[in-house]
Amino acid sequence: MRKTVLFVCMMISSVCYAAPFKVALLDCKDETGLKPDAVLGGEIAAGAVAQKGIYSFSKQLLKGDAFVLIDRRDFITEMEKLAVKDKEVNGKTAATPPFLNAVPGLGTGKEVNGKTATPSFLHAAQVLGADAVLRSSLLGFSTGKRKVDQGGYKTELSTLSIRVVLEALDAVDGTVIGMAEGVAESQFRQTQNVQTSLSENDVLQLLDQAFEKAVPDLAKALETRKAKQAGRKVLKLSIASTADPAMVEIDGVLVGTTPLKNHEIYEGDHVITVGKPGYQDINKRIAFKKDTEIQVPMLRTQLTMEELKEVLEKMRFHSIAVIEPPVMIRTME
Numbered sequence: 001m002r003k004t005v006l007f008v009c010m011m012i013s014s015v016c017y018a019a020p021f022k023v024a025l026l027d028c029k030d031e032t033g034l035k036p037d038a039v040l041g042g043e044i045a046a047g048a049v050a051q052k053g054i055y056s057f058s059k060q061l062l063k064g065d066a067f068v069l070i071d072r073r074d075f076i077t078e079m080e081k082l083a084v085k086d087k088e089v090n091g092k093t094a095a096t097p098p099f100l101n102a103v104p105g106l107g108t109g110k111e112v113n114g115k116t117a118t119p120s121f122l123h124a125a126q127v128l129g130a131d132a133v134l135r136s137s138l139l140g141f142s143t144g145k146r147k148v149d150q151g152g153y154k155t156e157l158s159t160l161s162i163r164v165v166l167e168a169l170d171a172v173d174g175t176v177i178g179m180a181e182g183v184a185e186s187q188f189r190q191t192q193n194v195q196t197s198l199s200e201n202d203v204l205q206l207l208d209q210a211f212e213k214a215v216p217d218l219a220k221a222l223e224t225r226k227a228k229q230a231g232r233k234v235l236k237l238s239i240a241s242t243a244d245p246a247m248v249e250i251d252g253v254l255v256g257t258t259p260l261k262n263h264e265i266y267e268g269d270h271v272i273t274v275g276k277p278g279y280q281d282i283n284k285r286i287a288f289k290k291d292t293e294i295q296v297p298m299l300r301t302q303l304t305m306e307e308l309k310e311v312l313e314k315m316r317f318h319s320i321a322v323i324e325p326p327v328m329i330r331t332m333e
Contacts, residue, residue, distance in 0.1 A: 021222050023061070023168075024070040024125045026135040028053030031165075036143040039197040040160045040188065049203060050138040053164065053211070056204065057136050060211040066219040070128050078124035125171040126253050132177065132222065133169040136211070138162070139181075141203075156190040160198065164210045166218045168225075172251045178221030182214030233267040236291045239274065243298035246276040258296070274298070 030050035036042040054072075061067040125133045140163035148155050161183060168178035184206045188196040238261050239248055245257035251271050255263060258274065267288060275281040279298045286292075 020066055020068045021131045021219075021226075022068045022070065022129060023132050023134050024075045024121070024128060024130045024171075025054060025058060025072065026121060026133060027051070028057060028136040028138060028164075031137045031139050032141045034140075034142040036141060036160055037145075037158065039195070040143050040158055041141070041198045041200075041203045042143075044198075044200050044203055046138060046141045048200075049141060049162075049207060052204060053136055053138055053207060056207050056211050057134075057166075057215075059208070060215045061134075063212075063215075064219070066222075070125075070130055074128060075121075075124055078127050079120045081124075122169075122171060122174050122252065130171045132171055133174075134218075135167050135169065137165050137167075138207075139165045140183075158188045158190055158196075159185055160188070160203075160206065161185045162203070162206045162210045164207070164214055166211075166214050168218060168222055172253055177225045178218055180214040180217035180221065182210040182212070182217075184209035184213065229266070234264050235267055235288055236262045237265050237288065238262055238293045239272070239296060240294070241274055241276075241296040241298050243276055243279055246274050246279070246296070246298060249273040249275075278302075 028050045030047045032046040032050075035046070058069060061069060121133060140161060142161060144159045144161065146157040146159075148157065162185075163181065163183045166178075166180045166182075167176050169175065170177050186202075186206060190196060237250075238259070240259040244259055247257055248255055248260050249272070250263070250265060252273075265288060269285060269287050271283065271285050272294070273281060273283050274296045276298065279300055282296050282298070286294075
């Protein structure tokens, strides 16, 4: 009996003290199509409603203990500091410094030298220690009608509907790790004697209800993600280069400089970037299965012919597995 009580207490304790998700919020976007009737909110611009969605979203996130919000002013400040505007790199404009172009294939970045720049909002989230970046969209803001004629008595039933969709993005690579949807509706009977017109405040109250329905599902999706992450195998990675100290990024996150010793990573694919001013960046995607040591030959941007010949002979990217079998490496050209 004592064991059962102890087990239950431990479960309750783990639930009560579960760490909240630290999140940064992007602006709410207007993705609406049809407009509602003029009297039922149609005179209110959907874009204006979406702009105020960030406040409604924040309010619902703060109702429970599942989320901690990063100050929007800090988030925006970091994005402004990290975004390099009108910076020319080999004749092309970069959205971020060339060393930060470490995550190929991320569609929200700009192409520079054949690589896709990581969006500044991801780097800002990483700097501020966010677990995820949340974005919201106003997906629907419209009315439906149903007319009823009963023995000459005519009435019209109108339904105003607001639909929002929430997405949680991984703060490392921007992949979607959770989604949720919320719908709020309100019905109105319009007759010759009774006519209802909605104010902006009425519409915003419906927006609150839609976010309120969506947030718990988003929290559940993130909890599921956290549980999966906790079960992943942790490996140790060491990186050295021929030009220590060089900066090391793993999946777009700056983790330190070479020589990097026994840095913990999850088992699986990771993008490794090693860079240093005056040297070409080295980008590799590697499938890690065991503890690994990596030696990185660095190539200077300006070389003599003799230096170029010597470096090209050593230009293979070596990986030595501490525990056999050796890891698999795939070069992302």
